[in-house]
Amino acid sequence: MKQFHFTVQDELGIHARPAGLLAKEAKLYKSKITITKNDRTVEATKLMMIMSLGVKKGEEVVVSVEGEDEEKAFEAMETFFKENL
Amino acid sequence: MEQFKGKSIFHKIAIGKIFYYEKNQFTVKRSKIDNFEQEMERFENAKKIALEQLQGLYEKALKEVGEANAAIFEVHMMMVEDDDYNDSICNIMKEQQLNAEYAVATTGDNFAQMFAQMDDDYMKARAADVKDISERLIAVLSGTSADMGKMAEPVILVAEDLAPSETVQMDKSKLLGFITKLGSSNSHTAILAKTMSIPAIIGVEIQKDWNGKLCIIDGYNGLITIEPEDDYLKEMTEKMEEEERQKQLLKELKGKETVTIDGKTIHLYANIGGVGDTASALQNGAEGIGLFRSEFLYLEQDHYPTEEEQFQAYKTVAENMAGKKVIIRTLDIGADKQVDYFNMDKEENPAMGYRAIRICLDRIDIFKTQLRALLRASAFGNISIMFPMIISVHEVLRIKEILQEVKMELKGQGFVYKEVEIGIMIETPASVFLSDELAKEVDFFSIGTNDLTQYTLAIDRQNPKLDSIYDAHHPAVLRSIQMVVDNGHKNGIWVGICGELGADTSLTETFLRMGIDELSVSPSFVLEVRKTVRDLDLSHS
CATH class of the missing domain: 1.10.274.10 (PtsI, HPr-binding domain)
Incomplete structure (x- = not known):
């Protein structure tokens, strides 16, 4: 399993649109991708669940990737967070 | 006529019939x-x-x-x-x-x-x-359609709340504004209103029976009016038209120079009557304040405004204008502007009576208080002082004497002030005839066309019966202006117009040809005058 920490820079936090794009992106990989804020963990493929985390600007999340294509998925997630959030 | 208040999303006016939208x-x-x-x-x-x-x-x-x-x-x-x-x-x-x-x-x-x-x-x-x-x-x-009804004419849309899928289906050319009960500044309706530049009021207790009724949205005050009375409708219609005109002009002219095609530049300033008007002067692109009527300080109170009260007002305007010229006219009451606590006698003929500089030179204490406040404020911007109703060189010399005394007092008390430009209003025929001598004593002239017309033509401008012959375009008035400009320029001072005539665009070309250096007009006229100037070419006659 691979993990990285990310502090959200976007003014609105993880709002609807990036959450949607994230879910789309996460569906491209076989690995199980999760996002954790405090002690709540949700699957990255689930738009409404990601939104329900209510991640605001300046808050930290932990992104975990586990599965057969975790190298590729990990890299893709890192790039996605940096570019979109 | 019924009025309701809500939270305004976009500052604009809309007038139209209400379309009450109900979700299926x-x-x-x-x-x-x-x-x-x-x-x-x-x-x-x-x-x-x-x-x-x-x-x-x-x-x-x-x-x-x-x-x-x-x-x-x-x-x-x-x-x-x-x-x-x-x-x-x-x-x-x-x-x-x-x-x-x-x-x-x-x-x-x-x-x-x-x-x-x-x-x-x-x-x-x-x-x-x-x-x-x-x-x-x-x-x-369930086979029903979630589509929004078709709107035949442009309407103000009233709804409990609007979902983005509803707003996007609407024909945008038919939308004048929104009124909703729910929604927030973050809602899509709010964002859409801003994008479309149409007014929207949220948080209003909407009523179904408004459907089809005439409504006015005043986005500046968050006010909606159902079935407005004629007077109010007329007032708001004019405001809306003015708004539209200003918007067009702003697009073209904001931040542009006031210069003719052949390169003659003129200073275009705004007339204001209170501290609050500064914002509108700046929004409309005024290059300075050409006439700040200080009377409001006296008219709005029931006592003589203190030096401190005046100082704060002048300082605020000077600071807000950030280095741009601010010409403040000293107290000009009497005639049509009366103040109770001055306890002035009733006069047969107030327009020719005890007013303006005549009061100041008689009641030096009031005058000195104002001059002290003006000089102290001068340290905070670019202030000039202007004196009204001058008829003689002697008056100007007396004013300069008093000004000098005030400066000495301030200096003695450790106050700082700048060397301000001083000017006089040219609004009496006497000052026109003496303009060659007066020009030697001051830094500028500003022509007050309203009073100049009244005194030159001997027509009381308060008398409605004389309206038809009160003519500010009268050749005698125009010749007076030319004479003042010539005498001013001969003595190396600038000459402006701060009366209503300054905003009369049918005369802008005439004024420029006369050699007028400055025009000061109501904030809402600034851009229109600028447009007129920019379309002029003085190289052809």
Whole structure:
């Protein structure tokens, strides 16, 4: 399993649109991708669940990737967070 | 006429008939199903149609209101396909053997509630999105249309709340404004109103019987008026037209120089009557304040304004104008402007009576208080002082004497001040005839055309019977102006106009040809005059 920490820079936090794009992106990989804020963990493929985390600007999340294509998925997630959030 | 207040989203005026929009009230029936597979297929079909509709709305929004506003439909599509949302619907159908409509409605409510309970305003507002997609699915399932009624003429739309899918379907050319009961500054309605530059008022207790009635939205004050009275309607219509004209002019002219085609530049300043007018002077692109009427300080109170009160007002204006010229005229009361606590005698002929500089030179204490405040404020910007109703060189010399005394006093008390320019109003025939001598004593002339016309033509401008012969274009008035300009220039001082005539664009060319250096007009006329100047070419005669 691979993990990285990310502090959200976007003014609105993880709002609807990036959450949607994230879910789309996460569906491209076989690995199980999760996002954790405090002690709540949700699957990255689930738009409404990601939104329900209510991640605001300046808050930290932990992104975990586990599965057969975790190298590729990990890299893709890192790039996605940096570019979109 | 009835008025209601709400929160304004966009500062603008709209006038039009109300279209009261009611959502199709879906009463979702709860019914048992026998065949889950069949119901699932019905749901999958509805989903496909809903997604197609959303794609259509996305493309429409993209064209009409841009990417940022269209993005919400992308989100809606993703929501429709969200795993948890679908799992929940599927579960209700399968486990409870209930129909798709009910499953969607229940799931939609649950998710909407989840968002509504979050401690984040943005996420709270997303509850509306979940409801919106659920209603869309239910509409498809039950064969009703969620489309907005067609509007024949431009209307003000009144609704409980508006979902983005509803607003995007509306014909934008038929929308004058929104009034809603719900919604927040974060809602799509608010964002859409801003994008479209139309006024929207939210948080209003809307009423169904408003449908079809005439309404005015005053976006500046968050005020809506149902069935306005004629006077108010006329006033707001004029305001709206003015707004439209200003908007056009602003687009073209804000920040541009006031210069003719052949390169003659003129200073274009604004007349203001109080500290609050500074904002409108700046918004309209005034290059300075050509006439700040200090009377308001005296008229708005029941006592002589103190030095401190005056100082604060002058300082604020000087600071707000940030180094741009601010010409402040000393007290000009008497005649049509009376103040109780001055206890002035009733006069037979106040226009020719005890007024303006005549009071100041008689009651030196009042005058000195004002001069002290003006000089102290001069340290905070670019202030000039102007004196009204001058008829003789002797008056100017006396004023300069008093000014000198005040400066000495201030210096002695350790106050700082700048060496200010001083000027006089030219508004009496006497000052016109003496302008060659007066020009040697001051830094500028500003012609007050209203009084100059009244005194030159011996016509009381308060007398409505004389309106038809009160003619500011009278050759005697225009010749006076020319004489003043010539005498001013001979002595190396600048000459401006701060009376109403300054804003009369039919004379702008005449004034420029006469050699006028400055025009000071109401803030709302600044851009119009600038446009006139910029269209002039003085090289042809």
